[in-house]
Amino acid sequence: MDIKTEIRRLAEEIGISKIGFTTADNFAYLEKSLRLSVEEGRNSGFEHKVIEERLDPKLSLESAKTIISIAVAYPNKLPVQPPKTQYKRGKITPNSWGLDYHHILNDKLERLARGIEILCEDFPLEHKAMVDTGALVDTAVAQRAGIGFIGKNGLVISKEYGSYMFLGELITNLEIEPDQPVDYGCGDCRRCLDACPTSCLIGDGSMDAKRCLSFQTQDKGMMDIEFRRKIKTVIYGCDICQICCPYNKGITNPLATDIDPELAWPELLPFLDLSNGEFKKKFGQIAGSWRGKNILQRNAIIALANVHDRNAIVKLMEIIDKNNNPIHTATAIWALGEIVKKPDDLIKDFMRNLSLKDEDSQKEWQLVCEKWQI
Numbered sequence: 001m002d003i004k005t006e007i008r009r010l011a012e013e014i015g016i017s018k019i020g021f022t023t024a025d026n027f028a029y030l031e032k033s034l035r036l037s038v039e040e041g042r043n044s045g046f047e048h049k050v051i052e053e054r055l056d057p058k059l060s061l062e063s064a065k066t067i068i069s070i071a072v073a074y075p076n077k078l079p080v081q082p083p084k085t086q087y088k089r090g091k092i093t094p095n096s097w098g099l100d101y102h103h104i105l106n107d108k109l110e111r112l113a114r115g116i117e118i119l120c121e122d123f124p125l126e127h128k129a130m131v132d133t134g135a136l137v138d139t140a141v142a143q144r145a146g147i148g149f150i151g152k153n154g155l156v157i158s159k160e161y162g163s164y165m166f167l168g169e170l171i172t173n174l175e176i177e178p179d180q181p182v183d184y185g186c187g188d189c190r191r192c193l194d195a196c197p198t199s200c201l202i203g204d205g206s207m208d209a210k211r212c213l214s215f216q217t218q219d220k221g222m223m224d225i226e227f228r229r230k231i232k233t234v235i236y237g238c239d240i241c242q243i244c245c246p247y248n249k250g251i252t253n254p255l256a257t258d259i260d261p262e263l264a265w266p267e268l269l270p271f272l273d274l275s276n277g278e279f280k281k282k283f284g285q286i287a288g289s290w291r292g293k294n295i296l297q298r299n300a301i302i303a304l305a306n307v308h309d310r311n312a313i314v315k316l317m318e319i320i321d322k323n324n325n326p327i328h329t330a331t332a333i334w335a336l337g338e339i340v341k342k343p344d345d346l347i348k349d350f351m352r353n354l355s356l357k358d359e360d361s362q363k364e365w366q367l368v369c370e371k372w373q374i
Contacts (some may be wrong), residue, residue: 003119004176007068010115015109015159016232017073017254020145020179024057024064024171027140031055033206034137044209046133046218053135060135061128063173067136069145070112070168072104074162074256076239076248078264086311087267090303093214093237094164096288097264098257105131105168113170120174131168138167139205145169146179150205153192153241159184162248166256192241195231201241214236217299218291222330222360228302235266235299236288269312272319282297298331305335313339317350323361330360336369350374 004021011019034051037043057064076094095101109129117125130136135230143150147167147270148158155163159182193201200211209215214237216227223231231238242248269298274282279293288296301319312335319325319332340347351369356362 006119014111016070018071020069020147022067022145022178023175025054042208044215048135057171061171063126064171066172066174066176068170069142071147071165072256073165073253076164076254078261080261082261082265087269087347088307088309089265090233090235090268093239098259100287101166126173128171130186142170149185152186154205157247161253163242164253191244195244232306233303235296268300268304301331301335305338308339326358329365333364343372
């Protein structure tokens with residue numbers, strides 16, 4: 001039996017878009033860039049903390065010999081557009097449409113492992129699955145296993161599916177002939193570097209993660225003024241560096257999961273009224289929900305300012321008046337200043353009579369008052 005061919009056949013049955021095999025040799029070449037990223041404060045903080053474990057698969061599975069890399073393609077366009085309503089809509093990026101990709105990949109990796117166990121019968125299979133937050137660098141594994149190349153935007157790109165692929169891997173004690181890396185790449189193209197609004201891409205496949213708009217939509221606290229207008233109406237994620245990539249032009253990837261367009265492009269004003277329970281019930285299954293309601297609502301307030309939605313004025317004043325969440329309050333004050341160019345007496349009196357103790361709110365209040373000259 002050709003175990004490699006059988007595993008490929010099994011992967012196709014499971015709905016894995018692309019599969020590759022590589023050795024469990026270390027990824028020592030990554031050490032310098034990983035350490036430099038930490039030293040220079042360019043990492044997001046979401047990465048696995050022990051660099052040695054990121055470099056050596058055998059620290060995750062002592063008997064490791066082969067790593068099986070998998071990719072599950074997902075669409076970059078909504079199959080059905082959400083209906084037009086009275087409300088402006090925000091956007092959640094495609095990697096968070098439908099069921100959380102961690103669940104999708106973990107399920108497929110588990111089914112793959114179970115299937116391999118059946119194929120191997122008498123062989124005592126040892127394995128460890130990883131997705132996203134595991135020790136290994138998914139992109140490095142995928143590149144070495146021939147899934148695609150790592151583009152200048154730091155994402156794995158394949159001719160078949162572009163960069164719209166979820167990645168995961170199964171470290172195993174199997175001995176399987178490794179695949180070769182692909183023979184294509186970015187060439188001289190630098191569209192992603194030129195298109196990135198924050199210049200967070202360094203050009204060698206690494207980035208200043210803290211400047212990435214995707215990170216900014218997930219980071220806690222106040223969003224820095226530099227990034228607020230740049231997120232436009234996106235309340236979770238960013239895929240500007242994918243939209244402009246030539247490899248993504250004209251691709252029609254299959255659905256990785258059912259997609260509700262109402263959750264992909266949520267109505268902004270109603271989003272601000274969601275309770276914790278309502279948010280969990282409605283959005284709890286998408287990948288973006290891990291950050292919780294409050295941060296995404298902060299982003300929704302910014303999005304309303306960016307589309308200058310005057311229908312949001314009353315709601316923003318309500319958020320400021322109630323002052324239940326200092327970050328929401330401060331962000332709403334800024335948003336009010338963005339939407340209202342010439343305040344009437346009612347809004348001026350409202351602003352003058354505010355009693356704000358939080359430092360962020362006071363700072364935003366002062367800036368708006370100076371802007372309005374009140």
